[in-house]
Amino acid sequence: MQKITSLPADDALPGWYHTSASRTPRPAHVGQKHARWVIVGAGLTGLAAARQMALNFPDDEIVLTEAQEVGFGSSGRNAGFAIDVPHDIGAKDYIGDVATAKLILKLNTLGQDYLRDIVQENNIQCQMNEAGKYQAAVSESGMAILEAYRKGLEKIGRETQMIEGKDLPQHIGISYYKKALYIPGTILLQPSALVKGLADSLPANVTLYEYTPISSINYGDKITLRHDKGHIIADKLILANNAFASHFGFLQGRLLPTFLYGSLTRPLSESEQAQLGGKPVWGVIPAHPFGSTVRRTPDNRILIRNSFSFHPDGRPREKYLQQFIETHRKSFERRFPMLPDVGFDYSWSGAICLSENHEGFFGKLAPNVYGALCCNGLGITRGTATGKLLADMIAGERNELIDFLLASPGPNRTPPQPFLSFGVNSTLRWGQYKAGLEV
Known part of the structure; x- marks a missing residue:
């Protein structure tokens, strides 16, 4: 059993959340449930993954869990820039390798296009x-x-x-x-309004549980996610919870919240x-x-x-x-x-x-466990694009962007504590x- 030692606890006055239209949160999960697909984290990455998984597997129920309320957490607290162009601060011209930069541009543009279409189709009021x-x-x-x-x-x-x-x-x-x-x-755009609208327009075969923080998890042929009101058994798990993935046992010592x-x-x-x-x-x-x-x-x-x-x-x-x-x-x-x-x-x-090396993680973390994690400050476009593409990869699709993401070395290992925090x-x-x- 992997005990989750840290859960989100964001402060109370995120301006985007409070100035966007209120919504009725989906109920927390109670009791026992089994699903083929479970996604942890209903931010931009998790919402994109859930939407695309629902389209790719229309006969399956997709379960999406969120520790807080949708729109209140990190995805609703950024500056609201959905950026297309790369900006590599490690390169002298902030572009670096041109071929890589062009792929990043395609990736970010994919995220923009995906969001633009959903917003228009569902009349999401997100400025x-x-x-x-x-x-x-x-x-x-x-x-x-x-x-x-x-x-x-x-x-x-x-x-x-x-x-x-x-x-x-x-x-x-x-x-x-x-x-x-x-x-x-x-x-x-208004990021919290966007996230709220994305959640309220999910396909019918997505079940969203808010206020359902996972307290422990058992990995195996079936994955059991426990919380204080019950548990959810998953055949396959997708982690879209960014730095909290390290508390689920993955990429430990590599993610910097x-x-x-x-x-x-x-x-x-x-x-x-x-x-x-x-x-x-x-x-x-x-x-x-x-x-x-x-x-x-x-x-x-x-x-x-x-x-x-x-x-x-x-x-x-x-x-x-x-x-x-x-x-x-x-x-x-x-x-x-x-x-x-x-x-x-x-x-x-x-x-x-x-x-540390400005790389994210995309792909398979362990048997039956997948992740799209660590957007390095480009959550709106990169998170959306990688969530969608991970769902497509799981469904068997391959293309140049999926191959580009899979080829990433992933986040570097960082020094141990207390040197890490000091540095x-x-x-x-x-x-x-x-x-x-x-x-």
Whole structure:
């Protein structure tokens, strides 16, 4: 028996969750159940896998379990950028090997197309907007990053527009940045509303159980997942729970649950919107990876997202949230001096699953156990694409993207504790310090 030693316990005020339409959660599982297919984790990856498994195996029931409520966890806490283009921070031009970059572009585009079709077919109200993204810089080093990235994107045939600082207020209303690279192709959306809508439009042969955290698991010819109100027996198991997969016995010492922090303002008044100017919807990604992500949403709120912490158990810490709210306030004031009276309605943490070598896991973990894990910060597109493709692989399909994912070496092994936590947190602090005014 594998005892699950850590379960999700996210903080209470994720802005996207509370500003999206409420829904009635599906009941928790009670008693005993047997299913051919069971998926753990109803985030973006698990929802895509469940939907595609239901299509591939229309005569089978697909069981999908979620420890919390759909839309409340990590998939509903990101910045809402569904990004198509690769961004390899380890390469000088942020693209690296062109053939690999083109496959990553295809993979991310697959995720976008899959989501776009589902949203349109089911009329999911998630503020989906084909706005593109601005990669913006304040410092000389940040501007050098933009130029390198522009040249890298040219290699894979992606057109971009370099915008000088004097012209940026026409786009985003603020004059804080010295230069920005506009990259069309990114979709902006409300992530919690998306996840809620995906869950409520699942095929009829998917059974979703929310508030069903798994407390222990037995592996074998049949897999038994136990929780405090019963158990579920699976013929085949799919793990779509990112860093928590290590608590299920897989990829231990390879996954890095890292938390990012976001704050969402109250809606801007009409006069404040006029003072700000610029486009009504936009998103800024920092040139420096440790800088601030900033968005203006369709409901006229401003998102500030920055600051990192690493927690091996995958659970956030309230003290860091309170500390980083102050950072968010300073970041907001630097960028929006014309909005001195705008406060934050919501502040929260959200986990991303990273690996030291920026590789995820895709494929078979053990007999009867499969996984699509570790999206390295691209959960909306990468999680969706890998969830769908894993379901297709299980159904016997092979194509260039499945082969590309299967060829990955997977996440690297990391140093043991306490060296791991010391090293990761030191790297995060140094990265945030180096980002300077980009934060």
